[in-house]
Amino acid sequence: MAIFLNVIVPVFIVMGSGFLVGKLFEGDGEIFSKVTLWVFSGVVTFSFMNENPPSTGDLVKYLGGFLVIFAYNLIVFRWMFRKKESSDVFFLTSLFGNTGYLGYPVLGSAFGNAGIAYGVVYSFVSVTLVNTLGIAFLMRDLKSSIRNLLKLPFIYSIVLGMALGYMGVHWQKLPHPLSAAIGDLKKAAIPVIMVFMGYSLSKVRLSKENFKVMAMASLHRLLVIPVIALTISGFLGLHGLARKTFIVESSMPTAMNVVVISSALDKKPDLMSSVVAVTTALSAITLSLWIYILGG
Numbered sequence: 001m002a003i004f005l006n007v008i009v010p011v012f013i014v015m016g017s018g019f020l021v022g023k024l025f026e027g028d029g030e031i032f033s034k035v036t037l038w039v040f041s042g043v044v045t046f047s048f049m050n051e052n053p054p055s056t057g058d059l060v061k062y063l064g065g066f067l068v069i070f071a072y073n074l075i076v077f078r079w080m081f082r083k084k085e086s087s088d089v090f091f092l093t094s095l096f097g098n099t100g101y102l103g104y105p106v107l108g109s110a111f112g113n114a115g116i117a118y119g120v121v122y123s124f125v126s127v128t129l130v131n132t133l134g135i136a137f138l139m140r141d142l143k144s145s146i147r148n149l150l151k152l153p154f155i156y157s158i159v160l161g162m163a164l165g166y167m168g169v170h171w172q173k174l175p176h177p178l179s180a181a182i183g184d185l186k187k188a189a190i191p192v193i194m195v196f197m198g199y200s201l202s203k204v205r206l207s208k209e210n211f212k213v214m215a216m217a218s219l220h221r222l223l224v225i226p227v228i229a230l231t232i233s234g235f236l237g238l239h240g241l242a243r244k245t246f247i248v249e250s251s252m253p254t255a256m257n258v259v260v261i262s263s264a265l266d267k268k269p270d271l272m273s274s275v276v277a278v279t280t281a282l283s284a285i286t287l288s289l290w291i292y293i294l295g296g
Contacts, residue, residue, distance in 0.1 A: 004288040007109040011102070012284055014191060015198035022202025029199055036101075036196040040189040042157040044104060045120050047186045049161030050171050052117030061236045062125045065246055068232050069225060070095065070129055074137065086213050089268055091137075092261065093217045093275045094225055095130050097252040099123040100154075101197045102280070105190050107248065110291050111241055118245035124158050126249075135261065200256050201280060204273045214271060218254075218278045222286040226251035244294045251290045253279030 022029070054062075077091040097103070100123045107115035131149040149155065164170070171182050229250035233243045254276045262272040 003110075003291050004284070007106065007291060008284050008288050011105045011109060011194060014105075014194040015102075015201070018195035018198025018200075019202045020198075021195075022199040029196075029203070032196055032199060036193060038153050040185065040192045041100060042153050043182060043185040044116070044189045044193070045123075045154045046157040046161040047171055047182060048113065048117045048120050049158050050165045050169075052114060053162045053165030054117070054121045058118070058238075058242050059121060059125070061238055061242070062121055062246060063129075065229065065232055065236050065238070066122075066125050066129055069228055069250065070133065072228060086210075088262075089210075089213055089271055089275070090217050090220060091134075092258050092272065093221050093254040093279070095126075095134050096255040096258040096261075097126065097221070097225075097249065098197075098255040098280070099126055099249045099252050101193050101256070102283070103249050103252050105194050106252075106287060106291075107245060108190060110248070111244065114241055115245050118242055119249055120158065122246060122249040124155075127152065128155070197256075201277060204256075204259070204277045205270065206274050206277055210268075210271055214274045214278060217275050218282060221254050221275070221279050222251060222282055226286075226290055247294060248287070248290055251283075251287060253283040 073091055073094045077087040077094070099119060103119050103123065104116050107119040111118075128149065131152070132146055135144075135148070161171075172179050174182070226247055229247045233246055236246075238246055254272075256276055259269055259273050259276060262269040
């Protein structure tokens, strides 16, 4: 109960403010989305990667772990599942976790800044693989997938932050006008990201279509995927905070961008939207459970 009240509830209250604004006022939030993606998300990824550049070992372990999760989804839902439309729903909703917009605030509340730093590594690995190999398996067009990946600004933020961190150049030591601006944006970033997450959810429409598939996909994302992460974490040699973050990030609800992708590919976007909404709501309980199990 303490974890739920102290870690999860504050995050969902802030998200709730964005949700309320989205319900009260009309608009598609395109500018809000771009500012969040290009400014605040970029600052978070740059600053935390710069302060805590991951070791090669942790990066390789996270890559190996997500590849196992990816392979599991590919084998079960792309090759074994007989109903193609349902398999697409399971495949997309299982791979696209909200590891950034919801993951960073939760990790920060549960484990502090070091947890966010590991979360950025997880997001980097998962976003890179999902937006290349994952989309390529759906579109059968790897070149287009790579081009779309290179349009994501946070990829460059991570690379720049890591490169400067490895060279011993920290953002706090940059010329004062620049470091002060980065510091101010960093302080505002996590709250803005949470408000945007709530606002985005306010635009999601629940669909009653294929309720059984929606329920199964939601439970699979919130329970089965993190159980797999928990199982393989020991084999990967993950310990301490690196292990906890890997499992918690794997237990995040389905991300909003799955709706955009499913719309572009004509893969049941209404059903995908429902999975996003349901998993996000249920994650208030399941995330509390996983953090408790991990001793957060």
